[in-house]
Amino acid sequence: MRMNMNNPVLVKEVKLRFRSLKSFTGILFYLIAMSIFVFGFIFLTTAFTGTGFFRPEESFFLFGLLTFIQLGLILFITPGLTAGTISTEREKQTLNILLTTSQSSMQIILGKLSSSIAFLVLMLIAGLPIYSLVFLFGGISPGQLGLIFLFFFLTMLTVGSIGVMFSTITRKTIVSMIATYGTMIFLAGVTAFFFMITIQVNMLGSGVTQSPSPLAHFWASINPGILIFSLLNPMTEDFVNEATKIDFPVWAGYTIFYVLLAASAITISIKKLRVNMKKQK
Numbered sequence: 001m002r003m004n005m006n007n008p009v010l011v012k013e014v015k016l017r018f019r020s021l022k023s024f025t026g027i028l029f030y031l032i033a034m035s036i037f038v039f040g041f042i043f044l045t046t047a048f049t050g051t052g053f054f055r056p057e058e059s060f061f062l063f064g065l066l067t068f069i070q071l072g073l074i075l076f077i078t079p080g081l082t083a084g085t086i087s088t089e090r091e092k093q094t095l096n097i098l099l100t101t102s103q104s105s106m107q108i109i110l111g112k113l114s115s116s117i118a119f120l121v122l123m124l125i126a127g128l129p130i131y132s133l134v135f136l137f138g139g140i141s142p143g144q145l146g147l148i149f150l151f152f153f154l155t156m157l158t159v160g161s162i163g164v165m166f167s168t169i170t171r172k173t174i175v176s177m178i179a180t181y182g183t184m185i186f187l188a189g190v191t192a193f194f195f196m197i198t199i200q201v202n203m204l205g206s207g208v209t210q211s212p213s214p215l216a217h218f219w220a221s222i223n224p225g226i227l228i229f230s231l232l233n234p235m236t237e238d239f240v241n242e243a244t245k246i247d248f249p250v251w252a253g254y255t256i257f258y259v260l261l262a263a264s265a266i267t268i269s270i271k272k273l274r275v276n277m278k279k280q281k
Helices: 008-016 019-047 056-082 087-091 097-099 105-126 127-134 142-169 173-206 214-223 224-232 234-243 250-280
Strands: none
Touching: 008 105, 019 056, 019 105, 019 127, 019 224, 019 234, 056 097, 056 105, 056 127, 056 224, 087 097, 087 127, 087 142, 087 173, 097 250, 127 173, 142 173, 142 224, 142 250, 173 214, 214 224, 214 234, 214 250, 224 234, 224 250, 234 250
16 A cells, blocks of 8 residues: 555656646536536426426436446446556656666556546545535435436446556557447446346247246346446346346345456566567567
C-alpha cells in the first residue's frame, strides 16, 4: 500500500487528468444532462398523473433508469480512458524514457490504471446528489444503492484492467480501443444472446424434464445487465435459477469471474510491459 501511495506515475497522471479543463467540463455536462433527465422525468410523471404526487414505485423506476445509464456510462467511457494508457506513451516515444526510470512495471501499470479509475469514481460521486433525490420519494434503500455502486466499482476495475492490458500488448491505440470495446460488447450483449440460445437448446434437448445448464448460468452470471436487474429485482435471479436449474447467486458468479479477469489482465500487463520494450529494440 505504501508503494502505491508513493507511486510517482500515479501522482503525475492524477495531476494531469484532474487539472485538465476538459475533464471537469465533461463532468459538468454529465451532471447537467443527468439533472435534466431526472427533473424532466419527475415533471412529466406528475403532470400526466394530474395528482402532483410522485409515488414510490415511480421513484424506483427512475432509480432503475439512472442505474442503467450509469452502467452504460461505465462501459462506454472506461475503455476510452484506459485503452490508450500505454500505447499512447509508445506512440509518443516516451515509453522508453518511462521504462528507464526506477519505477517497476507494477507501479507503472497500477499508476496508469488507478488514475483512470479515480476519475470515473469522481464522476459517480458527483452524481450522488442526483441519485439522492429518489430517497425523498421512497422505494429505495441506502443499502441497495451502496451494493450497486460496489458492483459499479468492480466493473470499472475489470474494464479498466482489460483496457490497460490491450494497451500494453498492442502498439496502436486504435487497435487497443477496438479490442477493448469489442470485449465490452461481448460481455454486455453477446453473453445475453448466448444465455437465451443456451436456454433454448437445453429445453429442446432435455424434453419434458429440463436438465441443469451450467453454461447458461455462466453466461447470465457474467452479464452486467442481468446482474443489475437481479440487484434491482430479486425475481430476476429467481428466473435465472429456474431457467438454468442451478441455485447459485448471480452476484457471486459475477464477483468471482470479474475479480479473476481483472487480476489476470493486470498480471499480463505487468509481465508484457517490458517484453514489448525489448522487442522494439
